[in-house]
Amino acid sequence: MGKTVVEIEEFVALRNAKSANEAKSFLSKLSDRIRIPYEKFSTDVPRTCILIGTLNERTFLNDHTGERRYLPVECFKEKREKAIYPDKDYQGDQSEKDYLDSIREDFNQAFAYGYKLYREKKHSWTLPKELLKDFYQEQEKFKYLSPDVEDIRYFLEEYKPRSQEPNITCFKELLMQGYQIKSKSFSEIMDNYFPEWKAIRSSKTKRISPSGVSIPVKLYYEKQEKIVEDFIEVDNGNLPKEWQSEQMEMDTGEKKDIKEKL
Structure with missing residues (x-):
């Protein structure tokens, strides 16, 4: 034991x-x-x-x-x-x-x-x-935030909204703004601290222009829109009549021919 x-x-x-x-x-x-x-x-x-x-x-x-x-x-x-x-x-x-x-x-x-x-x-x-x-x-409360995380956060929240393509960025764009961050650190931080930015990888070189300058890349990040998954409860009285009848059938388990309802 x-x-x-x-x-x-x-x-x-x-x-x-x-x-x-x-x-x-x-x-x-x-x-x-x-x-x-x-x-x-x-x-x-x-x-x-x-x-x-x-x-x-x-x-x-x-x-x-x-x-x-x-x-x-x-x-x-x-x-x-x-x-x-x-x-x-x-x-x-x-x-x-x-x-x-x-x-x-x-x-x-x-x-x-x-x-x-x-x-x-x-x-x-x-x-x-x-x-x-x-x-x-x-x-x-217990995370140690490195200066690199804070720099990238400022870059995404303050600089990107004012850029030509606010929803697309890459490591080279960060370097063009004077930030001294390693490529590996940039990818790890983006993947772990900013989940709303999705990594887009390509086997072939692609050109993007996030700041108005064409940049050849094989990896860049695209900001995803947040999807609200919460449902809003409403009263049946606010539903169209044909929807209310269908809701009643679902609640009672009754099955009727759609043609008969129409």
Whole structure:
């Protein structure tokens, strides 16, 4: 029996690209290859634990290709009701032993509650769709935005609306405006931070004129119009009569010949 919860202290491996890739690879594994003591060969052992990384830095999400792996939970020291170590400000008249016993009891109770949900299959390994929007908003609080992201955002929001072709852009146009950004960074940022701009790739060279100057490209970005998918509820009284009759048939399950209705 291994550990149920594993803490990764000071999870600062995300601060540079190489460590971030190593962290993504480590977190995505479903098993670990180890050599059990006294065994001759290594074996793959399935993971049966959850990983919790802790750190003090606030803006630690700086890898836009792997941020979906992290669910940030902010802890407020000033809002805590108990300390996990003896503290006179929290234990009151309790002795140190009684206070630690109460902490242990609370922990066991929380663990038992989680275990009960697991046994009753009331848990889920993925967030429900209705919480995804809140999840992405919460992630924004902990993202480290590089100067390149801010430069491209300013370019798209301030410069492009005034250009000759506001809905088309490419890396070369950015360079023509004096921005010092690498081609790879530009593509990664456009694909991950600005989903409304769709990448258009072509095997043959195509000429576009986003700023009035013809530019040969094989990759450019085109801004897509937002499509509103929400439906508006209306009263049947506001519908034409022929539509109302069809709606009644759909509600009651009755089937009539269309010719008879007309």
